[in-house]
Amino acid sequence: MTNWENERECEQKRIEVVIDKVTKMEHQLKQSAGEATSDIVSIRKRFWEDVTVNVENEDETIETVASINQQTELLSERERRQKHSMKQIAVLNRLRTSPYFARIDFHEKDMKESEQIYIGIGTFYDEEREEFLIYDWRAPISSVYYDFSPGPATYTAPSEKVSGELLLKRQFIIRNGVLEGMFDTGEAIRDDLLQEVLGKQANTQMKSIVATIQREQNIIIRNEKSRLLLVQGAAGSGKTSAAMQRIAYLLYRYREKMSAENILLFSPNPLFNSYVANVLPELGEDNMQQTTFQQYLLAMLGGNFEIEDVFDQLEFVLNNKGSLKYTTRMNSIQYKSSLNYLQGMNEYLETLKSEGLVFKHIKVRGKLLVSAMEISKYFYELGSEKSIPNRLQIVSGWLLKKIKKFEKLERKEAWVEEEIQYLEKEDYLRSYRIANKQQDERDSFDEVEQEQRILSEYVVKKRFKPLYRKIKSLDFLDVRSIYKKMLETEWPVTDWKEIRSLTIHELSNGRLLYEDATPFLYMKKQLEGFATNSQIRFLFIDEAQDYSPFQFAFLKNLFPKSKLTILGDFNQTIYAHGNNEGLDILTYLFEKNETEKVILNRSYRSTKEIVEFTKSLLLDGSQIEPFNRQGKKPVLVYCENQEHHTSEVLKKTKEFIESGHKTIAIICKTQAETNLAYEELKGKMELKRIGVGKTTFTDGVMIIPSYLAKGIEFDAVIIYNASEDQYGLESERKLLYTSCTRAMHELCICFTGEMSPFIPH
Numbered sequence: 001m002t003n004w005e006n007e008r009e010c011e012q013k014r015i016e017v018v019i020d021k022v023t024k025m026e027h028q029l030k031q032s033a034g035e036a037t038s039d040i041v042s043i044r045k046r047f048w049e050d051v052t053v054n055v056e057n058e059d060e061t062i063e064t065v066a067s068i069n070q071q072t073e074l075l076s077e078r079e080r081r082q083k084h085s086m087k088q089i090a091v092l093n094r095l096r097t098s099p100y101f102a103r104i105d106f107h108e109k110d111m112k113e114s115e116q117i118y119i120g121i122g123t124f125y126d127e128e129r130e131e132f133l134i135y136d137w138r139a140p141i142s143s144v145y146y147d148f149s150p151g152p153a154t155y156t157a158p159s160e161k162v163s164g165e166l167l168l169k170r171q172f173i174i175r176n177g178v179l180e181g182m183f184d185t186g187e188a189i190r191d192d193l194l195q196e197v198l199g200k201q202a203n204t205q206m207k208s209i210v211a212t213i214q215r216e217q218n219i220i221i222r223n224e225k226s227r228l229l230l231v232q233g234a235a236g237s238g239k240t241s242a243a244m245q246r247i248a249y250l251l252y253r254y255r256e257k258m259s260a261e262n263i264l265l266f267s268p269n270p271l272f273n274s275y276v277a278n279v280l281p282e283l284g285e286d287n288m289q290q291t292t293f294q295q296y297l298l299a300m301l302g303g304n305f306e307i308e309d310v311f312d313q314l315e316f317v318l319n320n321k322g323s324l325k326y327t328t329r330m331n332s333i334q335y336k337s338s339l340n341y342l343q344g345m346n347e348y349l350e351t352l353k354s355e356g357l358v359f360k361h362i363k364v365r366g367k368l369l370v371s372a373m374e375i376s377k378y379f380y381e382l383g384s385e386k387s388i389p390n391r392l393q394i395v396s397g398w399l400l401k402k403i404k405k406f407e408k409l410e411r412k413e414a415w416v417e418e419e420i421q422y423l424e425k426e427d428y429l430r431s432y433r434i435a436n437k438q439q440d441e442r443d444s445f446d447e448v449e450q451e452q453r454i455l456s457e458y459v460v461k462k463r464f465k466p467l468y469r470k471i472k473s474l475d476f477l478d479v480r481s482i483y484k485k486m487l488e489t490e491w492p493v494t495d496w497k498e499i500r501s502l503t504i505h506e507l508s509n510g511r512l513l514y515e516d517a518t519p520f521l522y523m524k525k526q527l528e529g530f531a532t533n534s535q536i537r538f539l540f541i542d543e544a545q546d547y548s549p550f551q552f553a554f555l556k557n558l559f560p561k562s563k564l565t566i567l568g569d570f571n572q573t574i575y576a577h578g579n580n581e582g583l584d585i586l587t588y589l590f591e592k593n594e595t596e597k598v599i600l601n602r603s604y605r606s607t608k609e610i611v612e613f614t615k616s617l618l619l620d621g622s623q624i625e626p627f628n629r630q631g632k633k634p635v636l637v638y639c640e641n642q643e644h645h646t647s648e649v650l651k652k653t654k655e656f657i658e659s660g661h662k663t664i665a666i667i668c669k670t671q672a673e674t675n676l677a678y679e680e681l682k683g684k685m686e687l688k689r690i691g692v693g694k695t696t697f698t699d700g701v702m703i704i705p706s707y708l709a710k711g712i713e714f715d716a717v718i719i720y721n722a723s724e725d726q727y728g729l730e731s732e733r734k735l736l737y738t739s740c741t742r743a744m745h746e747l748c749i750c751f752t753g754e755m756s757p758f759i760p761h
């Protein structure tokens, strides 16, 4: 037996020992989790039996409350323990089939012996031998595996920097307890393992990459210092992957102080939300909070406005090029996304301190209670040394008091009498009960009069209730009119008159264009006071090139205490409001010494041939470096006419299915094109159409608009009609690039007429 075979055998034996111990531990935990479950069930059942309820006097009541608290505490402690055990069981379950993926032998300086560290997705401690049989990949010492080749190495333990020598770096492929591959490596991460991982089929769910994290990705994952961590990375360079592992790392690193609720990810679309939903649970962690910017806008403004969807805005831009409307709209989008607009708004907001705020009349049943003029007068008399939000709060208090008086007077009005006649039975009964109760508390009582009084109070209160709510939420401020008024001033942008009338027209019909939604919300929050979010400690923004500078400034205001991780690729800027100048524009958000920027140039998703092709679509893609995984060259298919195009798309799809690809995407430019193409193809093959409302992926052949394929990948991609007509404008270059870079193993580009000028011949 050679030395290597010997080593391999020893490693296989160790795997078996570890698996055996893991299995035992899992068994024990399951047993105690089972006991805990029955404990919880019985505590719930007995809850009220074990509580002594007595509210006869103050002392007894205090005792009752204490006894309820004690039971609740007991129950939640058991539930916490139970949840923790279930998580541990899930991790052990995974360790049982593949306990670890790497081993490092590290000789710490001034220590007699070196240590063998086996690294897996979770920690496993052997109580008997009092040693760690598996180290979590996020443990400080595990970073040596990602950061160093054999030779001198260091890592940062919580309190100190540890140096020493890395003597061995070994990687394993273990499946179902069997050692299928083992490599000792001199390089950062040996390519064999990465080759094997990347050569696999695409999945409808993103997977974790902990076994093959690259050094530059590890910098992103373990960064703790920066307030702003900026990641500019090529398509497929692992930005989203690094973000997900970073979240898992932070949850581990700050496990005593923070949970998944303190992390928020802004993602590009709801499909993407489900695409990444498994990564953290696979690593034994809960998912972070997740939203899209659109969902956020809807939650904030959706009650009062119909907000244009960002995808509808894009559809408009892509389907109307060349028209007059298009030019106006583009100017509108670009200006309202800029920091110049933000600055202009800030200047306007400043003037509102002394005049110009618009208020609404306060009315009930068409009767004017307080006029807008009166409110305005009261507001401005409070003096400009107080901030606008503070003054609005004072006005709110003043109005509430005033309304209370009106409410009392209103009880005598005729409409109240009338409304009482139409009251529901329950309302009558309710007032009767109240009347009875009040009678007990008084000496004399005129039943009819009393009941009438209570009913009229009830009717008026009900009528006034929404008004109180509105006043408390400062709804007497007419932000819509203020925004319109602001637009009536002159702004230094081409087509301002047209932009203004378009925006005002939309606003008057209760609609907000997407480019106005953030500025509008910004104005509203500046006036009413920014309720900042302190729950979120780490904010992640993926596909950051899709956010405008204005939106970033807004988010910074919203999460002033959070650390930001912003990941993007300016070569994939597909929205008209997007950030074409790269992410550097964001550095104005924080001080220089609080910011770190990482550039990822290596692209892992696609084969070398596909990356070589896609980088040539760009004006300057020279920085992008493919990972060395060989595959077929992308294919260009010229089609004489639409009919021919359809038959080629069908033919190619069939070929892809026959070569064993599981996820195949036919990517169209727009939803409109997707719909047309779907109608053409649907009877001829099994095909799923993906649209904006869709929230999950499935295997098989999909037809999808380019912008919904963002952030996601497929085994094989067919670009639907990459003609000059479709992808001829400079702004469409990046759209084509984004679509082509979704392919992992094969790419086919069909077109009719002239081919897009961005595709090299």
Ligand SMILES: Nc1ncnc2c1ncn2[C@@H]1O[C@H](COP(=O)(O)OP(=O)(O)OP(=O)(O)O)[C@@H](O)[C@H]1O
Pocket (backbone or CB within 6 Å): 194, 197, 198, 207, 209, 212, 213, 214, 217, 233, 234, 235, 236, 237, 238, 239, 240, 241, 242, 569, 604, 605, 710, 711, 712, 713, 741
């Ligand atoms: N270190 C790694 N080990 C294994 N696979 C990796 C690694 N880094 C990236 N990948 C794989 O490369 C593919 C692309 O990764 P990811 O989606 O994170 O890239 P991205 O930069 O967000 O891409 P895009 O901007 O194009 O959406 C995924 O399949 C991911 O699993």
